[in-house]
Amino acid sequence: MSSSWGNSIRISIFGGSHTAAIGVNIEGLPAGERITWPEILKQMSRRAPGRDKTATTRKESDEPRVLCGLLDGVTTGAPLCAVIENSNQRSKDYSQLKVLPRPGHADYTAEVKYGGHQDVRGGGHFSGRLTAPLVFAGAVARQILRRRGIEIGSHVLKIAGAEIGDRSFDPVGVSPELLDRLSNEYFPVIDPAAKESMRQSIEGARLSQDSVGGTVECAVLGMPVGAGDPIFDGVENRIASIIFGIPAVKGIEFGAGFSVADMRGSENNDPIYMENDGSIRTRTNNSGGILGGIANGMPIIFRAALKPTPSISREQDTVNLADRTNAKLTVTGRHDPCVVPRAAPAVEAAAAVAVLDLLAQSRML
Ligand SMILES: Cc1cc2nc3c(=O)[nH]c(=O)nc-3n(C[C@H](O)[C@H](O)[C@H](O)COP(=O)(O)O)c2cc1C
Ligand SMILES: C=C(O[C@@H]1CC(C(=O)O)=C[C@@H](OP(=O)(O)O)[C@H]1O)C(=O)O
Structure with a gap:
């Protein structure tokens, strides 16, 4: 399984939703970095x-236990390993799913690939629960980045079916104060008035035994000009690669994203100008802060699309893998009617790990 990621800062995520614990091993961290524990717990609880x-x-407390790599709260430079206990498993909810795979989940593909040896309980290694160790790694990374003037934040831009969505980041004017506020919130939104409509959509889906998806928009401020590489190790490549490690992500776009296909060059090109302080900026930010795979110093802005939760309690069509017949499935158990609010801190964490890795790779840490 490819559960390791990174060129210079490497994370390796282990465990399953119903095993004793899940966790992460982080290699390549600079030594001497103080890691503040309340900041870790805040990200975990989001x-x-x-x-x-x-x-x-x-319900899980999700309080990580560090096995090694931190001494008196400071990174030693050795691999940092943390585990997070699973304490509230209800594995009987999964007893039928090896024979009756859930539409939209990884039951069928895992059954074929691992020959029936995969752990299906709680989604096993495919579970959204595996974003907990990613959030831990991100909480470490973002503290190191903040010391270098880099801030990361995200918000729930859209929930399917909500009449009102959140407003987008101002691509040239997103402030560190806004990112700081968002990165402290559960279900972060820029405009608090938008949240109620999004909550109603999620509740409506839940009550009708269904689920909804949506979009998380993320911004990175303070990325130094020159970070990233062309062709295969660009900022877009690295961020996209780790963001697709978050279960249920089906799409990502940077800057103006898919709308560039409808623009003329004169509209899409971001005019370059000299700021009074001598820095070079662009008046618009359709590039999302990335040109040729390399950061141009503007905010890095991207959006990730998350699909509706596969496990819904409505009856669905599937197959019986034991006798190879068509069958019906009613999924039971405890599932998110929408994964998007809880995915937001995972998106930020993934971005933090990617940015830290990009800086280390570009020798800019
Ligand atoms: C934070 C989070 C929570 C999730 N919760 C659930 C859940 O309760 N039930 C479920 O079926 N899928 C849930 N998912 C999504 C599945 O894990 C995911 O759809 C599945 O592993 C298949 O992977 P794929 O959608 O990336 O193809 C969650 C995902 C995330 C990020
Ligand atoms: C436990 C978490 O989310 C889980 C993600 C998940 C899935 O299939 O992705 C299925 C559910 O697992 P269970 O049936 O064990 O309750 C969710 O609760 C978590 O995010 O920490």
């Missing part, structure tokens, strides 16, 4: 399950 009606009812 993602933790069971906090409100938009989430699964499984």
